[in-house]
Amino acid sequence: xxxxxxxxxxRRGLVALAALFALLLVFPYFASGYxxxxxxxxxxxxxxxxxxxxxxxxxxxxxLGHSLYVGLGAYAAAALxxxxxxxxxxxxxxxxxxxxxxxxxxxxLAFRFGVAGVxxxxxxxxxxxxxxxxxxxxxxxxxxxxxxxxxxxxxxxDLWNLRGSPRMFYYLMLGMTAxxxxxxxALLRSRMGYYWLAIRESPEAAQALGVNVFRYKMVAVVISAxxxxxxxxxxxxxxxxxxxxxxxxxxxxIELILGPIIGGIGTLVGPLVGAFLLTGLAEGLRELMLQLxxxxxxxxxxxxxxxxxxxxxxxxxxxxPPLARVLGLERKG
Amino acid sequence: MLEVDGISKSxxxxxxxxxxxxxxxxxxxVGLIGPNGAGxxxxxxxxxxxxxxxxxxxxxxxxxxxxxxPDQVCTAGIGRTFQIVKPFAGLSVLDNxxxxxxxxxxxxxxxxxxxxxxxxxxxxxxxxDMLASSLTLPDRKRLEVARALATRPKLLLLDxxxxxxxxTECDQIVAVFRELNRAEGLTILLIExxxxxxxxxxxxxxxxxxxxxxxxxxxxxxxxxxxxxxxYLGEETEV
Amino acid sequence: MPxxxxxxxxxxxxxxxxxxxxxxxGLSVIFGVVRVVNFAHGEMMTLAMYLTLVLxxxxxxxxxxxxxxxxxxxxxxxxxxxxxxxxxxxxxxxHSQFMLLVALALILVNLQLIVFGPDAxxxxxxxxxxxxxxxxxxxxxxxxxxxxxxxxxxGALFSFFRFTLLGxxxxxxxxxxxxxxxxxxxVKQLYALTFGIGAACVGAAGAMLMVVGDVTPTIxxxxxxxxxxxxxxxxxxxxxxxxxxxxxxxxxEALGGVLFxxxxxxxxxxxxxxLVLLFRPQGILxxxxx
Numbered sequence: 073x074x075x076x077x078x079x080x081x082x083r084r085g086l087v088a089l090a091a092l093f094a095l096l097l098v099f100p101y102f103a104s105g106y107x108x109x110x111x112x113x114x115x116x117x118x119x120x121x122x123x124x125x126x127x128x129x130x131x132x133x134x135x136l137g138h139s140l141y142v143g144l145g146a147y148a149a150a151a152l153x154x155x156x157x158x159x160x161x162x163x164x165x166x167x168x169x170x171x172x173x174x175x176x177x178x179x180x181l182a183f184r185f186g187v188a189g190v191x192x193x194x195x196x197x198x199x200x201x202x203x204x205x206x207x208x209x210x211x212x213x214x215x216x217x218x219x220x221x222x223x224x225x226x227x228x229x230d231l232w233n234l235r236g237s238p239r240m241f242y243y244l245m246l247g248m249t250a251x252x253x254x255x256x257x258a259l260l261r262s263r264m265g266y267y268w269l270a271i272r273e274s275p276e277a278a279q280a281l282g283v284n285v286f287r288y289k290m291v292a293v294v295i296s297a298x299x300x301x302x303x304x305x306x307x308x309x310x311x312x313x314x315x316x317x318x319x320x321x322x323x324x325x326i327e328l329i330l331g332p333i334i335g336g337i338g339t340l341v342g343p344l345v346g347a348f349l350l351t352g353l354a355e356g357l358r359e360l361m362l363q364l365x366x367x368x369x370x371x372x373x374x375x376x377x378x379x380x381x382x383x384x385x386x387x388x389x390x391x392x393p394p395l396a397r398v399l400g401l402e403r404k405g
Numbered sequence: 406m407l408e409v410d411g412i413s414k415s416x417x418x419x420x421x422x423x424x425x426x427x428x429x430x431x432x433x434x435v436g437l438i439g440p441n442g443a444g445x446x447x448x449x450x451x452x453x454x455x456x457x458x459x460x461x462x463x464x465x466x467x468x469x470x471x472x473x474x475p476d477q478v479c480t481a482g483i484g485r486t487f488q489i490v491k492p493f494a495g496l497s498v499l500d501n502x503x504x505x506x507x508x509x510x511x512x513x514x515x516x517x518x519x520x521x522x523x524x525x526x527x528x529x530x531x532x533x534d535m536l537a538s539s540l541t542l543p544d545r546k547r548l549e550v551a552r553a554l555a556t557r558p559k560l561l562l563l564d565x566x567x568x569x570x571x572x573t574e575c576d577q578i579v580a581v582f583r584e585l586n587r588a589e590g591l592t593i594l595l596i597e598x599x600x601x602x603x604x605x606x607x608x609x610x611x612x613x614x615x616x617x618x619x620x621x622x623x624x625x626x627x628x629x630x631x632x633x634x635x636x637y638l639g640e641e642t643e644v
Numbered sequence: 645m646p647x648x649x650x651x652x653x654x655x656x657x658x659x660x661x662x663x664x665x666x667x668x669x670g671l672s673v674i675f676g677v678v679r680v681v682n683f684a685h686g687e688m689m690t691l692a693m694y695l696t697l698v699l700x701x702x703x704x705x706x707x708x709x710x711x712x713x714x715x716x717x718x719x720x721x722x723x724x725x726x727x728x729x730x731x732x733x734x735x736x737x738x739h740s741q742f743m744l745l746v747a748l749a750l751i752l753v754n755l756q757l758i759v760f761g762p763d764a765x766x767x768x769x770x771x772x773x774x775x776x777x778x779x780x781x782x783x784x785x786x787x788x789x790x791x792x793x794x795x796x797x798x799g800a801l802f803s804f805f806r807f808t809l810l811g812x813x814x815x816x817x818x819x820x821x822x823x824x825x826x827x828x829x830x831v832k833q834l835y836a837l838t839f840g841i842g843a844a845c846v847g848a849a850g851a852m853l854m855v856v857g858d859v860t861p862t863i864x865x866x867x868x869x870x871x872x873x874x875x876x877x878x879x880x881x882x883x884x885x886x887x888x889x890x891x892x893x894x895x896x897e898a899l900g901g902v903l904f905x906x907x908x909x910x911x912x913x914x915x916x917x918x919l920v921l922l923f924r925p926q927g928i929l930x931x932x933x934x
Contacts, residue, residue, distance in 0.1 A: 282479035370757035377750030
């Protein structure tokens, strides 16, 4: 099976990936606390961007409300932990179930009723906003006052309860991102992957070839939702506080799609490249400004906006395709 | 194989197709001709599941398929091409065909193998890894046909495949269809304006005009039918 | 609660709804003609609001007078935006256009945040605390004036599109891009004009809203969404629909706020949106797509 996964991946690409992975593995050993947190953030965005990419890049459905799944996943696992002491590894089961249901509802409503394109995007925004306002009033998880996870001084990492050092979270995120990468690669070469791409390119033609468009769109939405919910779980246990106003906010939704768009929608490596570039550069900018003594909120976001603008205007397929050509890593067929 | 029984379709008061009926016997090639606006593509779309007929039935091998979804119709054994080709622009030629081949193949590799065969048959082998968006129109038409063939249909619906092709290209594709019909018994229903192809392929012809059948028979019979001649020539003089 | 409270709240909601309607009108015009989804609509409005704030601070002129130059400024902005940035995108895939405007929105909101800070800022006019009494109804004078201004501007817009040659040319483009080009209309120019007009609407609406409430950078995105909800509910491409949608949303928000909780009021707008998208996607007054 590994052989089939690896067939027709250019050799240079494999070598590059392996080198990158090795680098990421040893990174924590020579990175400061700050750099480690940046590294975590990059991997987080790479992961969540990849999850979003499944729906958009593969099945062609633009979701601008993905923060819904991050939030639902986060709150589900956090609530189970705080109220019942349930380990997040078990709690994530609940996160996945809830997000799959939410995704299924949105998908069903959208696809059954023919809500597509921009209308679909707006529908997804509406649902995320609904959740944001709804959770503000959700007493069981403290609503708008914020839901807090107990933090104590740990002498050792407790992986089971996801209590531990930033390094632990870094490796967790690395594992998830690598896993997502491999999963998406496998999905793309599967029957479903072909059908998704076909639906993205021309749903009518796909139907005429026997593809049940509704079913495959639903699967894409559900997989994307499930993957994103796991990011939510990690978010909750890493930051230890949840506010509906923040986690469901539309800025979060936009933030998490910047990576794949800038990197390249529909490509496997796009979300990774995008996350590296964006978060890396943004943090670099922040450092620069701190050195210069400027501390103004909003600068990072303006930077994001300009990056997005530049990419959308000049590199509509993202940074990765031309980069891949330059590096000789273009995939065939 | 295919029985179209009194189908009708109106769009907001405009009667596109009225009480059309014909049969496509197994293993035969039947042509559906008529002036522009006669309702030919609407008939196709009703057979292929894009529209539900307002009245009448469509039967495939005795089973009613009218009102089925297009993907269900394809699974039942009908493949179709589109008048305005719809390639998967961002995919390679081979991958385009693979999408079709996946219907009847158990694994992706088997689908790839089958797709490669069809690709060769339609003369697209050399363009295997090219993006569909970079193909010329004749090649896009071939790709459209290849994709539909990859689903291993029992009945193939061809919608004006020859339009825009040069005579030699037209002859090449005609030869492919003739061969498929002869060797594998592929049943074909084709809409065509290019008479060269119709005469060369069709064993039987059905003529539509203003949404109704005005003639049917062998190519020789139909070509001499006064009503048919009037429908074509009459249109021009009215303009 | 006594019925008067509901009536008052409803009246207030309807008045504000008219201003919302004007804002949504701008979006409807843009989308109806240029087919661009202006995701930066609300952010443009907050820009207009901040402009009003600044100009008021400098000149002490009533916002409803400042409305004119502000609308002009926004017109130019919209015109240049369409001409320079968006026109090249006409043939790009839909989500590309969308992303372009998302980027603009992001930039606008955060620039406003940097320049003006996150705190709410407002204007006090001579009539800020006045009210009119009509029987049991007590309504804010500022809301009445704003609503009247909105009606005037909307009326002017309707007349423009109905009776002037330019307006008809623009409507022609909306109906048929290629046809319009064939008869010699400079569509790109007209698109730019249309975006300018839509932006001017938003500018006027912004000035009006400053009479009624405060501005913070974060309400930009909220208004963008509101504009979409209104336009989709009222009917894309229908100008009366935008106003009707505005009234409806203003009403539901106000009543929802008093019946349930103020913070939950936008939930109703979103609920309405979902229902409309599912069951009547062309909106209340919209035409079904050909």
